[in-house]
Amino acid sequence: MNVINALTFDRQKDDWETSTGFIKRETPMPMLDEQADPRDAISVIVEVRYVGVCGTDRGIWHRQVFRDLISKSMEQEGKTQRILGHEFMGKVIQVGSQVENIYGIQAGNDVSGDSHVTCGKCFQCRVGEEEVCLDQKILGISLDGIFASYAKLPAKNLWQVDQERIRPEIAAILDPFGNAIHCCSKVDLKGKRVAILGCGPIGLFTVLLTRAFGASKIIAVDVAEQNLRMAKELGAHETIHIQKPAQASLSADSELLAHIQKLTHNKGVDVAFEMAGPNSSVLNALEITRSGGHIILFGLRDGDFQIPRFKNIVVKGLTLHGVIGRQIFQTWQTSQRMLSDKTNGIQEKIWRVILKEGKDTIIPFDHYTKELMEQKMTQHPKIILKF
Numbered sequence: 425m426n427v428i429n430a431l432t433f434d435r436q437k438d439d440w441e442t443s444t445g446f447i448k449r450e451t452p453m454p455m456l457d458e459q460a461d462p463r464d465a466i467s468v469i470v471e472v473r474y475v476g477v478c479g480t481d482r483g484i485w486h487r488q489v490f491r492d493l494i495s496k497s498m499e500q501e502g503k504t505q506r507i508l509g510h511e512f513m514g515k516v517i518q519v520g521s522q523v524e525n526i527y528g529i530q531a532g533n534d535v536s537g538d539s540h541v542t543c544g545k546c547f548q549c550r551v552g553e554e555e556v557c558l559d560q561k562i563l564g565i566s567l568d569g570i571f572a573s574y575a576k577l578p579a580k581n582l583w584q585v586d587q588e589r590i591r592p593e594i595a596a597i598l599d600p601f602g603n604a605i606h607c608c609s610k611v612d613l614k615g616k617r618v619a620i621l622g623c624g625p626i627g628l629f630t631v632l633l634t635r636a637f638g639a640s641k642i643i644a645v646d647v648a649e650q651n652l653r654m655a656k657e658l659g660a661h662e663t664i665h666i667q668k669p670a671q672a673s674l675s676a677d678s679e680l681l682a683h684i685q686k687l688t689h690n691k692g693v694d695v696a697f698e699m700a701g702p703n704s705s706v707l708n709a710l711e712i713t714r715s716g717g718h719i720i721l722f723g724l725r726d727g728d729f730q731i732p733r734f735k736n737i738v739v740k741g742l743t744l745h746g747v748i749g750r751q752i753f754q755t756w757q758t759s760q761r762m763l764s765d766k767t768n769g770i771q772e773k774i775w776r777v778i779l780k781e782g783k784d785t786i787i788p789f790d791h792y793t794k795e796l797m798e799q800k801m802t803q804h805p806k807i808i809l810k811f
């Protein structure tokens with residue numbers, strides 16, 4: 425049997441409570457076998473070239489998110505080992521018998537793809553709202569992912585990429601870039617004052633996009649100075665450094681609120697993007713947004729949240745938008761256009777500022793060690809593995 429290397433979590437070998445990291449292990453080379461599984465007729469084998477390491481992957485690295493989803497899905501599949509990872513770019517090397525007929529994809533095509541594998545049957549899927557599918561699986565979480573030199577993927581999730589328009593390292597992160605596009609498509613941003621709470625990669629993409637979509641004042645907020653320096657370089661008008669609040673804090677950051685009031689002439693922002701996750705950040709978003717404004721809730725944390733003076737949401741007439749995944753494939757179309765347009769500088773800035781032209785941010789898969797990865801993940805908001 426042919427085997428390949430993959431970065432994995434094994435529910436029998438890696439204790440969730442005490443282990444960390446992705447463990448490099450051998451796994452069988454994925455194959456198409458339509459007799460054994462008819463779904464292979466609409467699947468492909470991709471030779472993976474570049475993969476992005478996401479905030480979600482960091483959460484799994486530290487065993488903070490998706491414990492139940494990972495272990496339950498493996499139980500259902502009768503597996504003990506999950507291949508992690510979901511942001512990718514690669515080349516199709518083999519296609520199932522129906523793939524070209526139905527999806528127009530052939531061996532040799534360069535592809536990226538959406539990490540959410542939707543059911544196609546539920547009400548939401550049928551009305552074109554696949555991002556909120558009732559029975560979706562996520563690559564690298566509830567299905568085997570792409571931290572491996574080859575992966576078997578459903579053809580319907582693939583997005584063909586043209587390397588003339590989008591460089592392959594950036595094609596590998598179309599998935600999280602699409603999250604930012606999706607967030608920015610919820611409200612009209614022209615002339616708006618916006619705050620971005622949390623400047624990890626998706627928050628930084630949101631700085632670029634709110635600029636491109638016409639926001640007139642972009643205020644970036646983060647606990648890490650280096651993220652704020654990048655936000656500034658990407659086009660934020662103002663940056664505000666905040667302290668990590670005490671775990672139990674149930675009030676908004678009064679200094680942040682005062683600072684935002686000053687920057688907005690006592691009005692508050694029109695739109696707040698919550699992209700950090702903690703309860704305190706949601707409270708900050710609720711306080712800094714003007715009456716009648718919008719809050720885009722994208723940060724994700726397990727557990728219960730509390731909102732003091734809940735009635736203020738009603739009294740202030742706030743609109744809250746929960747955003748998950750990407751609209752398939754509307755978001756992808758927009759992402760491609762925004763990255764292909766060389767005049768807006770977005771692709772160039774992602775490459776230069778966030779990925780530092782690949783210096784120290786792109787790690788050859790063969791060099792992977794837990795220690796190296798941990799070091800690079802603390803130094804850079806976005807890391808890419810190269811096969």
Ligand SMILES: [Zn+2]
Nearest residue numbers: 478480511600
């Ligand atoms: Zn991701």
Ligand SMILES: [Zn+2]
Nearest residue numbers: 543546549557
């Ligand atoms: Zn569905």
